[in-house]
Amino acid sequence: xxxxSFAEAIEGALAQAMxxxxxxxxxxxxxxxxxxxxxxxxxxxxxxxxxISESAFVGAAVSAAMAGLRPVVEVMMxxxxxxxxxxxxxxxxxxxxFSGGKWKAPVVVRAACGGGYGDGGQHEQSLWGWLAHIxxxxxxxxxxxxxxxxxxxxAIEYDGPVLxxxxxxxxxxxxxxxxxxxxxxxxxxxxxxGAYGLVPKVWKPVPLxxxxxxxxGDDLTIVSVGVGVHRxxxxxxxxxxxxxxxxxxxxxxxxxxxxxxxxxxxxxxGHLVVVDEDYETFGLSGELAAIVLEAGIQLKYVRVCTxxxxxxxxxxxxxxxxNTQRIVDTAxxxxxx
Amino acid sequence: xxxxxxxxxxxxFRSRLFEEAVIQLWEAGLISGExxxxxxxxxxxxxxxxxxxxxxxxxxxHRGTPPLLMRGINPVLLLKExxxxxxxxxxxMGGHMHLFSKDHLASSSGIVGSxxxxxxxxAFAGIHLRPGTLAVAFFGEGAINQGMMMEAMNLxxxxxxxxxxVCKNNEWAISTSSPSVTGGSLxxxxxxFGIPAIEVEGSDVMEVWEGASEAxxxxxxxxxxxxxxARCTHPEGHYLGDPLLTMSRQPVKELSKRAGPLxxxxxxxxxxxxxxxxxxxxxxMTVGKEIADQxxxxxxxxxxxxxxxxxxxxRLTMLEEEVSREISEAVExxxxxx
Numbered sequence: 095x096x097x098x099s100f101a102e103a104i105e106g107a108l109a110q111a112m113x114x115x116x117x118x119x120x121x122x123x124x125x126x127x128x129x130x131x132x133x134x135x136x137x138x139x140x141x142x143x144x145x146i147s148e149s150a151f152v153g154a155a156v157s158a159a160m161a162g163l164r165p166v167v168e169v170m171m172x173x174x175x176x177x178x179x180x181x182x183x184x185x186x187x188x189x190x191x192f193s194g195g196k197w198k199a200p201v202v203v204r205a206a207c208g209g210g211y212g213d214g215g216q217h218e219q220s221l222w223g224w225l226a227h228i229x230x231x232x233x234x235x236x237x238x239x240x241x242x243x244x245x246x247x248x249a250i251e252y253d254g255p256v257l258x259x260x261x262x263x264x265x266x267x268x269x270x271x272x273x274x275x276x277x278x279x280x281x282x283x284x285x286x287x288g289a290y291g292l293v294p295k296v297w298k299p300v301p302l303x304x305x306x307x308x309x310x311g312d313d314l315t316i317v318s319v320g321v322g323v324h325r326x327x328x329x330x331x332x333x334x335x336x337x338x339x340x341x342x343x344x345x346x347x348x349x350x351x352x353x354x355x356x357x358x359x360x361x362x363x364g365h366l367v368v369v370d371e372d373y374e375t376f377g378l379s380g381e382l383a384a385i386v387l388e389a390g391i392q393l394k395y396v397r398v399c400t401x402x403x404x405x406x407x408x409x410x411x412x413x414x415x416x417n418t419q420r421i422v423d424t425a426x427x428x429x430x431x
Numbered sequence: 432x433x434x435x436x437x438x439x440x441x442x443x444f445r446s447r448l449f450e451e452a453v454i455q456l457w458e459a460g461l462i463s464g465e466x467x468x469x470x471x472x473x474x475x476x477x478x479x480x481x482x483x484x485x486x487x488x489x490x491x492x493h494r495g496t497p498p499l500l501m502r503g504i505n506p507v508l509l510l511k512e513x514x515x516x517x518x519x520x521x522x523x524m525g526g527h528m529h530l531f532s533k534d535h536l537a538s539s540s541g542i543v544g545s546x547x548x549x550x551x552x553x554a555f556a557g558i559h560l561r562p563g564t565l566a567v568a569f570f571g572e573g574a575i576n577q578g579m580m581m582e583a584m585n586l587x588x589x590x591x592x593x594x595x596x597v598c599k600n601n602e603w604a605i606s607t608s609s610p611s612v613t614g615g616s617l618x619x620x621x622x623x624f625g626i627p628a629i630e631v632e633g634s635d636v637m638e639v640w641e642g643a644s645e646a647x648x649x650x651x652x653x654x655x656x657x658x659x660x661a662r663c664t665h666p667e668g669h670y671l672g673d674p675l676l677t678m679s680r681q682p683v684k685e686l687s688k689r690a691g692p693l694x695x696x697x698x699x700x701x702x703x704x705x706x707x708x709x710x711x712x713x714x715x716m717t718v719g720k721e722i723a724d725q726x727x728x729x730x731x732x733x734x735x736x737x738x739x740x741x742x743x744x745x746r747l748t749m750l751e752e753e754v755s756r757e758i759s760e761a762v763e764x765x766x767x768x769x
Contacts, residue, residue, distance in 0.1 A: 102692075109696075109699070112702075113699070113700075113701035113702065114701075123604070123605055123607065124605050124606045124607050126607070126711070126714070126715050127606050127607075127674075127675065127715055127718070130689065130693065130712075130715060131692045131693055131695075131696040132696070133711045133712065133715060134693055134696040134697050134708055134711065134712045135696040135697065135699050135702040135703065135708060136702050136703050136708075137702070137703030137704075137707035137708055137710075137711050138707070138710075138711040138714065139703070139707070140703070141711070143607045143611065143612060144607075144612060145573070145576035145604060145607075145609075145612035145613060146543045146544065146573045146574065146576055146577055146604050146605070147576045147577060147578065148577075149577075149578045150578065173541075173542075174542065174543075176542070177542065177544075177577070177578075177579070211463065211464060212463025212464040212515065212526070213463070213464030213465055213526070213528075214464065214525060214526040214528055214529050214541070215524075215529070216528065216529060216540065216541040216542060217464070217465070217528070217541055270672075270674075271674065272464065272465050273463070273464060273465075274672070275457075275465070275466070275670065275671050275672025275673075276672040276674075276677060277457075277458060277460055277672065279458065279459055279460025280460040280463065403524070405515075405523060405524045406463075406464070406512075406515060406521075406523060406524055406525055406526030406529065407515030407516070407517075407523035407524070407526075408463045408515055409515060409523075410515070410523060410524070
């Protein structure tokens with residue numbers, strides 16, 4: 095094991111994969127600057143800058159994948175995926191089914207996501223629930239360096255389209271690029287264990303569709319993803335001091351969801367709190383409730399999500415994104431005897 | 432109508448001072464997130480906005496501050512918005528990339544290329560509701576490779592809509608050299624859509640004004656859209672704290688942070704031939720210097736406009752003092768009220 099940052103982990107896994115498989119290419123806006131080390135090693139044929147033409151280059155990445163490459167295509171921020179949604183919704187997601195399972199599109203679409211640094215509601219969205227709604231897409235959201243590298247490797251190896259979302263509070267270079275900009279006068283609530291941590295010496299894929307229990311608990315289960323996992327762990331710690339035993343599950347892959355880990359935990363505690371930085375309605379949080387209900391489990395359920403367009407103001411933003419205090423308060427509503 | 436260098440200079444100088452104040456507030460950590468300035472493109476904006484009338488609309492990109500300021504938005508409201516205050520222009524909800532003023536029919540977006548369709552819609556509403564008015568789309572040359580921009584140009588042309596497509600050309604699409612990712616010429620592209628295109632030197636406000644006046648005339652008399660291509664630079668890079676500029680300004684500091692991983696990448700086994708590696712790398716490492724060289728090569732619109740006025744230094748000094756006072760008072764007011 096060794097220690098590295100979230101960003102270094104993604105890059106390390108990519109470098110390892112690219113060294114073994116010449117079909118892997120990186121393309122996207124400014125990638126030669128963003129992936130300077132990979133450019134230095136693999137050259138500009140495999141690390142290619144694109145124009146600001148998301149519909150063209152994501153669409154092209156999908157068909158390049160069909161034709162034999164393994165592209166990792168970047169759209170900078172997940173918010174910009176709106177521009178190229180057709181390539182994902184109507185093409186990447188459909189190839190497998192439309193061809194009767196005879197043709198795959200092994201493309202990784204990589205984008206930064208998430209808020210907490212005051213950039214406004216067009217650059218700070220999560221959108222994993224929106225993407226996960228579409229059958230045929232896989233959506234992963236790592237919460238720490240080990241998963242960041244392992245899930246990148248799994249995404250590259252998977253024979254279908256994978257959305258790989260990298261939270262800006264965890265990726266130091268993104269946070270500096272769009273938040274601090276080299277300033278020491280601004281501060282962010284970065285979860286330390288998410289941004290930096292132990293990783294394996296040689297990267298191995300972290301299996302897709304496999305949640306992980308970050309903390310065991312008998313009274314209540316919190317389920318989250320990305321930065322929310324760290325906020326949930328903090329909340330669980332506080333709730334423990336109030337006398338409650340609280341478990342935390344990190345789903346890691348939004349879709350396909352690991353239903354059994356969820357169902358096993360909730361069937362034991364009977365209390366579910368979903369912490370989701372994505373929008374509250376018609377998304378992941380409701381889906382988790384549905385899965386548990388469909389399994390016939392009686393439960394008490396609450397959720398802590400983002401309810402509206404994310405405000406630019408840091409002060410307002412802090413209240414609207416799920417934070418530790420909101421999780422604690424909401425959890426107490428269901429477990430207080 | 433003739434352009435008045437004095438009022439145009441006032442607009443440019445005022446916008447520059449305002450954004451310099453914004454830099455300070457941003458550096459102090461009072462403004463969060465990214466900050467894209469319009470420094471370097473003020474003459475383009477001034478030459479256009481000066482000819483707009485009541486009922487004309489503006490679709491803005493992520494550098495919306497100068498157009499809004501020049502269109503008459505209270506600078507205190509803008510500053511308060513940037514500070515995230517509830518009595519800011521958009522109640523602290525939008526920030527500098529998402530500025531809206533319904534009264535001025537002005538909207539902004541951080542999504543590259545979106546000002547194209549927005550201007551088309553504004554113009555479409557205009558021919559129904561406000562005959563004789565028009566819509567301006569401000570965007571960079573990076574945006575012209577967006578499908579939505581090209582579709583918008585076609586729609587405006589097919590429907591003969593009163594739109595002025597103002598392309599601020601600094602030749603950098605974020606941090607990628609635009610010519611390296613753009614096929615053909617931008618002027619030809621406009622012609623291809625059947626849109627008359629005018630090229631002007633964007634640092635020369637008088638030239639911008641004159642060139643744009645044709646576009647305004649065409650739009651107002653129902654002859655359809657015009658494409659205006661204006662060269663400019665962004666001395667602050669894509670946004671404040673642009674790492675590429677830091678690289679050229681403080682190479683030792685930046686390189687020392689990056690040297691280890693870079694060196695390891697270059698010597699790692701399995702990868703491109705070493706000559707390709709070095710070439711790729713040097714292409715990227717010189718981007719910051721190329722931007723700096725370009726900034727040095729193109730005259731600052733502020734200085735260029737001012738040069739035509741120094742004969743009357745007394746009037747000029749008075750104007751500059753008055754504007755400076757206005758901006759410092761605005762900053763004071765924004766910082767000291769809740």
